[in-house]
Amino acid sequence: RRPDSLHHLPVHPLWQSPLTIPGGTRQSPINIQWRDSVYDPFLKPLKISYDPATCLHIWNNGYSFLVEFDDSTDRSIIDGGPLENQYRLKQFHFHWGAINDWGSEHTVDCKFYPAELHLVHWNAVVYPTFEEAVMEGDGLAVIGVFLKLGARHEGLQTLVDALPAVKHKDTVIEFDVFDPSCLMPSCPDYWTYAGSLTTPPLTESVTWIIKKQPIEVDEDQLEAFRMLLFTSDGEEEKRMVDNFRPLQPLMNRTVRSSFQ
């Protein structure tokens, strides 16, 4: 269900609830109830090694803006954590609200953050392409990082400065050096659970790794996200805001934590 506070807002077609897939048992996003998460001492530290030179471009795809990477080699990967293989970075993107009271996809103890970063990786050890990995239970690993209102984030600013060039849907600009590691919080702690893509095709192929500590961004940086458009140049302008999916039922899942 969309939070009551959101009821008065128009619903973007993509997130019309109930946006459920028949028979879905591991849908995302979910509320993470801190006290119900189970510490798993066998969870390893997450290893992240990104090569900033694998960055390709920024693309407004009409749902969010994606920073896409060259995933033809294993130059930008994650390993360890809950994962049995290493996974290759393909893209990262964000979800955010029209105002700071909401915007994240996952919630912690029912608290929304103003935005959430998703770094999308795929299991190139087992599957030949991203498109095939999207269809498999262990195909994808997405790192979720919450954004909270606070100090200006210098690493994010280089990205924010490029956003006016991708204001409209289906615009792309070259973005040839960016190290997404600068968007990681310093604390290693995370939650992990088995879930799905939060936009179509909504496939149940994602091992979610949600960082406990948010990163801080300032109001101007969040406002820069909100000046993007869902719509193409020449169409009636619709601001790109509230591009998050409603919370989904936990069903028969346990959220594990890497920390006590």
Ligand SMILES: CC(C)NC[C@H](O)COc1ccc(S(N)(=O)=O)cc1
């Ligand atoms: C199947 C291929 C061709 N198209 C899939 C498309 O790229 C969607 O990919 C994604 C990738 C990540 C996410 S999220 N918000 O769960 O991190 C959602 C959709």
Ligand SMILES: [Zn+2]
């Ligand atoms: Zn996402």
